[in-house]
Amino acid sequence: xxxxxxxxxxxxxxxxxxxxxxxxxxxxxxxxxxxxxxxxxxxxxxxxxxxxxxxxxxxxxxxxxxxxxxxxxxxxxxxxxxxxxxxxxxxxxxxxxxxxxxxxxxxxxxxxxxxxxxxxxxxxxxxxxxxxxxxxxxxxxxxxxxxxxxxxxxxxxxxxxxxxxxxxxxxxxxxxxxxxxxxxxxxxxxxxxxxxxxxxxxxxxxxxxxxxxxxxxxxxxxxxxxxxxxxxxxxxxxxxxxxxxxxxxxxxxxxxxxxxxxxxxxxxxxxxxxxxxxxxxxxxxxxxxxxxxxxxxxxxxxxxxxxxxxxx
Amino acid sequence: xxxxxxxxxxxxxxxxxxxxxxxxxxxxxxxxxxxxxxxxxxxxxxxxxxxxxxxxxxxxxxxxxxxxxxxxxxxxxxxxxxxxxxxxxxxxxxxxxxxxxxxxxxxxxxxxxxxxxxxxxxxxxxxxxxxxxxxxxxxxxxxxxxxxxxxxxxxxxxxxxxxxxxxxxxxxxxxxxxxxxxxxxxxxxxxxxxxxxxxxxxxxxxxxxxxxxxxxxxxxxxxxxxxxxxxxxxxxxxxxxxxxxxxxxxxxxxxxxxxxxxxxxxxxxxxxxxxxxxxxxxxxxxxxxxxxxxxxxxxxxxxxxxxxxxxx
Numbered sequence: 001x002x003x004x005x006x007x008x009x010x011x012x013x014x015x016x017x018x019x020x021x022x023x024x025x026x027x028x029x030x031x032x033x034x035x036x037x038x039x040x041x042x043x044x045x046x047x048x049x050x051x052x053x054x055x056x057x058x059x060x061x062x063x064x065x066x067x068x069x070x071x072x073x074x075x076x077x078x079x080x081x082x083x084x085x086x087x088x089x090x091x092x093x094x095x096x097x098x099x100x101x102x103x104x105x106x107x108x109x110x111x112x113x114x115x116x117x118x119x120x121x122x123x124x125x126x127x128x129x130x131x132x133x134x135x136x137x138x139x140x141x142x143x144x145x146x147x148x149x150x151x152x153x154x155x156x157x158x159x160x161x162x163x164x165x166x167x168x169x170x171x172x173x174x175x176x177x178x179x180x181x182x183x184x185x186x187x188x189x190x191x192x193x194x195x196x197x198x199x200x201x202x203x204x205x206x207x208x209x210x211x212x213x214x215x216x217x218x219x220x221x222x223x224x225x226x227x228x229x230x231x232x233x234x235x236x237x238x239x240x241x242x243x244x245x246x247x248x249x250x251x252x253x254x255x256x257x258x259x260x261x262x263x264x265x266x267x268x269x270x271x272x273x274x275x276x277x278x279x280x281x282x283x284x285x286x287x288x289x290x291x292x293x294x295x296x297x298x299x300x301x302x303x304x305x306x307x308x309x310x311x312x
Numbered sequence: 313x314x315x316x317x318x319x320x321x322x323x324x325x326x327x328x329x330x331x332x333x334x335x336x337x338x339x340x341x342x343x344x345x346x347x348x349x350x351x352x353x354x355x356x357x358x359x360x361x362x363x364x365x366x367x368x369x370x371x372x373x374x375x376x377x378x379x380x381x382x383x384x385x386x387x388x389x390x391x392x393x394x395x396x397x398x399x400x401x402x403x404x405x406x407x408x409x410x411x412x413x414x415x416x417x418x419x420x421x422x423x424x425x426x427x428x429x430x431x432x433x434x435x436x437x438x439x440x441x442x443x444x445x446x447x448x449x450x451x452x453x454x455x456x457x458x459x460x461x462x463x464x465x466x467x468x469x470x471x472x473x474x475x476x477x478x479x480x481x482x483x484x485x486x487x488x489x490x491x492x493x494x495x496x497x498x499x500x501x502x503x504x505x506x507x508x509x510x511x512x513x514x515x516x517x518x519x520x521x522x523x524x525x526x527x528x529x530x531x532x533x534x535x536x537x538x539x540x541x542x543x544x545x546x547x548x549x550x551x552x553x554x555x556x557x558x559x560x561x562x563x564x565x566x567x568x569x570x571x572x573x574x575x576x577x578x579x580x581x582x583x584x585x586x587x588x589x590x591x592x593x594x595x596x597x598x599x600x601x602x603x604x605x606x607x608x609x610x611x612x613x614x615x616x617x618x619x620x621x622x623x624x
Binding site: 018019020021022023153154155156163165191197201204205208209212221224 | 508
């Protein structure tokens, strides 16, 4: 019987420009790690959280790892004891799918500890339960790519319809996490309840182009399609230097860029590692010029999602 | 030197449910035919139009075939004399891309007559010029699939960005043309200028699903994605029996259905010929029960677009 497991789940970019509220992808550069140790007495206990600056709750009913595992145990109608050790690789509230990565790493680990009663994709509902607790909304656009890897389309929620999309070889992502806080509620509140029909058509055309570009491996088409007319124009005003950064990223060779989740992190897609690195350097310069620090990360798109690091 | 040519261009379904204003596809079942005969004296002359009940203009400046060819000659800066003979296989104002098929057949024929100075896809701007004259708007969602065949995405107009999408083997379309007239302006005027953000997201998710379904050859995904929340709910009220027909088509095995262009023709997609035929029969019954006649057509999706029938 497996006594202890450790699993990793990657950072994710939700929304993806024209894919507002329906698309997400995973990035190899960083993520969260969860270690589980089986206990004889039932019950979930969050023993430690590292890397959160003491901000995350240890209480099982509020902790995204424990909530996700509990949802899984409820479905199995099993009582299993586990001690949970969470190591945050992702900053909180950054728009990189921090809570999603914790929940998904916990589920990947727990599924292994229990002998894999679930196919990977069937862990998704439990992760969504955890997102409800962490974010107040049952979003899947971070948890789905963190679990499954690659680009993921959330076509519908009722019932859940998640489609894994292909990732062209050599597609890189650069993440820019500037040093300021942005309240998700603010980022949501600037959006319009109603939008012009014309904007909806533009958005549809672009997301259709992006999907086709991913299937075709057509970087030019991906580039032309990475435009968001629905959320970005309203959210950009909350993001210092947004348009300067955008310009610099384009000049550095980005296929396109956008707001990661609800920000403040920005993402840029590019063809190849050198361009991803050039984009990172260009972004640092712009943020520095407006007096903001920024953490930059870049890597290929993660295509395998969450994975087991070790089991004993 | 080629003296005379005859070309065919297929009927088309624009909008395609969730693909409102950005998608179209071509259907083999019927189309328009244009014969051109080279003349020594320059100038375009529409000699005859068959099958239009005398409704279409012979005057070259108002005739969609002549306008399209003239746009092509202007681009080439050439003066060539041609007599134009148009045979309409498509009913006018039906929502099956009637004017588009005429323009495209004319362009395919003229391009051949002139020794193919243009690649096929580069004929598109001339066809769009003709649509301006015929419909008052520079739509490409009928002319593009009629010219190129298959499913076509119009991602953008400025500049024109047209992407040909794959068609799964065995995908059939049934067209239902009920015997009543529907004014395109009425069909446009019922649409909303502003729509809820939520509807835009739903539409984006579905069109993304449809594109993925076409690439994957996943009929179930295509079926789940064929939902239009933006135009259909408003236009359906103008279409007698719409919901009864929809129900009957689903029961007969349709993957999905929708309004072809701005109606009154409806389309249904299905897997295989037998289902396409069953759909046609079911539709006839429903229309008959509400006292309306209907013409039904079905065929595979046309994947080659317009083509030459003969040259001499």
